[in-house]
Amino acid sequence: MPTGPQIILTLKVLVVAVTVLLALSLVALVMKKPRLHGQINTAFFALTMLTVLCFEGFLQVVNVSELFTPEARQALRVHLYFSVPSTLLLPVMMATGKMHRRRLHIAFGLLFVTLWTGTVITGLGLPH
Numbered sequence: 001m002p003t004g005p006q007i008i009l010t011l012k013v014l015v016v017a018v019t020v021l022l023a024l025s026l027v028a029l030v031m032k033k034p035r036l037h038g039q040i041n042t043a044f045f046a047l048t049m050l051t052v053l054c055f056e057g058f059l060q061v062v063n064v065s066e067l068f069t070p071e072a073r074q075a076l077r078v079h080l081y082f083s084v085p086s087t088l089l090l091p092v093m094m095a096t097g098k099m100h101r102r103r104l105h106i107a108f109g110l111l112f113v114t115l116w117t118g119t120v121i122t123g124l125g126l127p128h
């Protein structure tokens with residue numbers, strides 16, 4: 001059974017890894033390669049969903065208060081305020097991108113990037 005700090009460290013590595021993908025997808029946009037942007041973000045979408053589902057599943061089967069200190073639980077709660085809305089927006093981002101609803105996609109994209117920035121800052125700040 002992994003310890004609380006091991007779980008938090010793993011989460012941090014995963015958040016950084018998928019954020020690199022998101023940044024690369026924006027570089028692809030700047031290089032006027034929207035298809036590549038879509039392909040990279042399809043991977044970003046799948047990996048982020050998988051991470052969130054595995055983490056949620058894991059939290060269901062372990063005793064959270066045994067694994068994490070009260071300080072870590074509070075920090076995790078704040079992190080979830082950003083990561084849950086970001087995750088809910090992901091299918092919207094995929095759908096508006098695929099349907100070429102450009103203005104809607106960019107508007108949701110700005111909201112998504114703001115929430116994702118909060119996810120990264122509060123994720124990297126978790127105590128481990």
Ligand code: HEM
Pocket residue numbers: 029034035037038039041042044045090093094096097098100101102105106109110112113
């Ligand atoms: C600030 C963030 C983002 C901006 C400014 C942005 C912008 C764009 C633009 C301008 C296009 C081309 C639309 C068109 O051809 O009409 C596009 C396509 C697309 N985007 Fe984004 N996007 C962002 C984030 C995301 C995210 C987070 C995802 C998914 C997780 C995503 C998925 C897609 C997909 C699947 C396409 C379709 C690519 C294709 O034509 O094959 N985008 N995006």
